[in-house]
Amino acid sequence: MTGSSVAVERRMAAPPQRVWEALTNLKGMERTLKGVTKVEVLTPGPFGVGTRWRETRRMMGKEATEEMWVTACTPAQRYVVEAESHGMRYVSEWDLRPDGSSATTVRMTFTGTPTGRPNLLARLLGRFGAGAVRKAIAKDLDDIAASVERAGV
Structure with a gap:
């Protein structure tokens, strides 16, 4: 069974480096993303391939915690995060594209693929x-x- 993907783009009035810093600042994620209630960084060192963390989010009125890890990373350009839960493998790909001298277009693609026989959820x-x-x-x-x-103001 194949997965399904969703992609969303957003132009931001900030240079790629500032956007990258916000996206990869795991310790500040709770302040940046309103849906995130807790982040526990599991690996030491800078953000890159192998970085792992547990992220707790509130979605549809309930909290859920997932462990995630970085599988690809090109600083200020792209990174890929994976997670496995409830019979699914999730891949989130973040791409940053400069848009003029002081803006960035961010594209996030989320793919969910069953790892076995999919459950009802x-x-x-x-x-x-x-x-x-x-x-x-x-x-x-x-x-x-x-x-x-x-931050740019």
């Missing part, structure tokens, strides 16, 4: 969840834009 998310996922990604991108645009 996985089937429901596959069928009905794309809109909710798209909305959550757009909200995260809005939160990041607000943070980096405010």
Whole structure:
């Protein structure tokens, strides 16, 4: 069974380096993303391939914690995060593209692929969840834009 993907783009009035810093500042994630209630960094050192953390989010009125890890990273340009939960493998890809001298277009692509026989939750998310996922990604991108645009003032 193949996965399904959702991609959302957002232009931010901030240079790529400032956007990158906001996206990869795991210890500041709770202040940047309104949906994130807790982040526990599990690995020492700078953000890069192998960085792991647990992120707790409030979605659809409930909190859920997932462990994530970075599998690809090109500073100020792109990184990929993976997670596995409830019979699904999730891949989040963040791409930053300079847009003029002081703006950045960020594209986040989220893909969910069953790791075995999908359970009821996985089937429901596959069928009905794309809109909710798209909305959550757009909200995260809005939160990041607000943070980096405010920092530039």
